[in-house]
Amino acid sequence: MNEIISFYDVTVKIGQKTILSNIDFKLNRGDFILLIGANGSGKTTLLKTALGFIKPSFGSIIYKNEISGYKDIKNFCGYVPQRLDIDRYFPVIAEDVINFAKPEKNLLNYIIKEFRIKDIIRKPFGMLSGGERQKILLAMALSKKPDILLLDEPNLNLDINAYRDFLRCLLLIKKEFNPTILMVTHLISIIPKMVNRVFVIKDGRIIYKKAPYEIFKIKNIMEIIYG
Amino acid sequence: MDEVVLKSLLMAGLAGLSCGLTGVFIYLMNIPFIGVAIAHSAMAGGIWALIFNLPSKFLAFIASFLTAIFIGPITDRAKTNPNISLSIIFSFVMGIAFLGAGLLEGKNQLVTNFLWGNIFLSGWKDIFFHGVLVIFVIIFIIIFFRQFSVFLFNREIAATLGVNTGFILYFILFLIGIVVTLNLDIIGGLMLFALIITPPSIAYQFTFDLKKFFFISSLSGILGSTGGVILSFIFNLPVSATVVIFMSLLFFISTLFSPKRIRYGE
Ligand SMILES: Nc1ncnc2c1ncn2[C@@H]1O[C@H](COP(=O)(O)OP(=O)(O)OP(=O)(O)O)[C@@H](O)[C@H]1O
Numbered sequence: 424m425n426e427i428i429s430f431y432d433v434t435v436k437i438g439q440k441t442i443l444s445n446i447d448f449k450l451n452r453g454d455f456i457l458l459i460g461a462n463g464s465g466k467t468t469l470l471k472t473a474l475g476f477i478k479p480s481f482g483s484i485i486y487k488n489e490i491s492g493y494k495d496i497k498n499f500c501g502y503v504p505q506r507l508d509i510d511r512y513f514p515v516i517a518e519d520v521i522n523f524a525k526p527e528k529n530l531l532n533y534i535i536k537e538f539r540i541k542d543i544i545r546k547p548f549g550m551l552s553g554g555e556r557q558k559i560l561l562a563m564a565l566s567k568k569p570d571i572l573l574l575d576e577p578n579l580n581l582d583i584n585a586y587r588d589f590l591r592c593l594l595l596i597k598k599e600f601n602p603t604i605l606m607v608t609h610l611i612s613i614i615p616k617m618v619n620r621v622f623v624i625k626d627g628r629i630i631y632k633k634a635p636y637e638i639f640k641i642k643n644i645m646e647i648i649y650g
Numbered sequence: 651m652d653e654v655v656l657k658s659l660l661m662a663g664l665a666g667l668s669c670g671l672t673g674v675f676i677y678l679m680n681i682p683f684i685g686v687a688i689a690h691s692a693m694a695g696g697i698w699a700l701i702f703n704l705p706s707k708f709l710a711f712i713a714s715f716l717t718a719i720f721i722g723p724i725t726d727r728a729k730t731n732p733n734i735s736l737s738i739i740f741s742f743v744m745g746i747a748f749l750g751a752g753l754l755e756g757k758n759q760l761v762t763n764f765l766w767g768n769i770f771l772s773g774w775k776d777i778f779f780h781g782v783l784v785i786f787v788i789i790f791i792i793i794f795f796r797q798f799s800v801f802l803f804n805r806e807i808a809a810t811l812g813v814n815t816g817f818i819l820y821f822i823l824f825l826i827g828i829v830v831t832l833n834l835d836i837i838g839g840l841m842l843f844a845l846i847i848t849p850p851s852i853a854y855q856f857t858f859d860l861k862k863f864f865f866i867s868s869l870s871g872i873l874g875s876t877g878g879v880i881l882s883f884i885f886n887l888p889v890s891a892t893v894v895i896f897m898s899l900l901f902f903i904s905t906l907f908s909p910k911r912i913r914y915g916e
């Protein structure tokens with residue numbers, strides 16, 4: 424198969440506390456997975472483990488059918504973290520942020536045009552709105568042409584229009600470059616087109632892996648997601 | 651020009667430059683207390699080395715670098731708020747420094763230098779050494795500019811963009827240790843920190859461009875320290891005090907004219 428990253432029975436402990444238990448899944452090339460779960464269920468930890476920032480206490484992660492040094496995995500990932508503590512006056516403009524990833528000229532022009540960010544690219548990053556920031560970070564993550572995009576609650580602090588615009592960019596990327604996407608979110612009222620599976624995580628365990636339309640058939644889904 | 655004046659001005663300029671450059675990292679990593687803790691450890695190391703007749707600059711550096719390594723892991727602002735534990739550490743180190751100073755009281759001019767600095771004592775050798783160091787620092791900043799900027803922006807993102815964040819972090823801490831040690835008996839451990847943190851605070855008022863940020867911070871460092879030395883000569887005042895006061899004055903003036911403040915109304 425076209426496997427891109429696989430978790431084999433991964434357990435993560437921090438100190439005495441077990442944060443993730445027996446996480447086991449395979450992502451194929453081009454998959455678009457939504458990871459949903461309540462606050463503190465372990466979503467961010469799962470992404471950080473995939474990136475190699477956190478090492479599994481048990482189990483293993485295999486990248487492209489090869490056991491990778493963890494250092495390597497993150498070189499193939501584009502990552503948009505959940506929170507970014509950047510001061511309003513931090514001396515970096517939006518364009519600098521995208522350029523961190525050294526994009527090719529054509530790709531950069533394409534992104535600027537299609538993301539409709541021409542007007543904000545010269546603005547200080549810290550002064551952007553939540554939605555503008557997320558688009559810039561997505562542009563940055565995309566600029567290195569990653570195999571996998573890991574997005575941690577990109578809808579946080581966005582209103583519905585800003586989130587729709589973000590999804591528009593994401594779907595555009597999906598069509599154009601077809602990266603594997605693993606996206607964490609709380610919001611199940613909007614499930615983007617092209618999502619092919621939804622993982623539901625509860626107390627550090629993936630309890631459901633379903634097709635998007637099946638999610639609403641789970642009886643207490645709201646309870647699971649909103650605690 | 652009098653040679654002492656010339657040497658003092660040169661040394662002050664270099665001190666301001668090295669502190670202004672290093673200060674950018676401390677400021678943008680938001681770790682002021684680490685700077686203070688490292689400065690005070692260097693001071694303690696230097697003073698205690700005198701008690702045991704060891705090479706004091708070398709021990710000052712070892713002390714500052716050990717402190718840097720010890721507190722390095724808690725500098726990740728995403729994880730903890732390190733300021734409380736750091737303020738305890740730096741009070742502790744300060745206590746050790748003053749204990750040493752008390753034991754040596756009156757016996758050694760060098761102790762006074764470590765506390766208050768003595769820019770007038772700098773020789774050509776010191777100036778040359780400091781100059782070479784500053785050139786190295788500048789070259790490193792230019793070579794690793796992209797790595798430094800994305801590191802300062804966000805460490806996790808930096809890691810996904812192929813930056814060796816551990817190396818960059820310890821390199822920065824190492825740099826802080828060296829610059830602090832070199833400036834210790836010039837500016838003095840007690841006031842050194844003002845020279846490190848004020849220049850980037852000035853730069854912060856003026857630019858959204860990291861390159862310019864480094865430049866303005868360096869320039870403010872040079873202006874503040876040489877201006878302070880000139881004031882000290884003219885009015886025959888203690889030099890470290892005039893440097894720090896003049897530097898702070900530059901900061902207050904810069905806040906009055908700050909384009910960021912004026913434009914964004916804060
Ligand atoms: N470094 C850490 N040390 C100890 N516990 C941690 C650490 N990081 C996370 N945890 C704990 O692990 C659990 C999962 O955290 P995680 O951040 O992965 O949750 P999440 O699903 O992303 O939540 P949210 O929706 O609030 O972002 C939480 O109980 C959290 O307190």
Ligand SMILES: [Mg+2]
Pocket residue numbers: 466467468505575
């Ligand atoms: Mg989270």
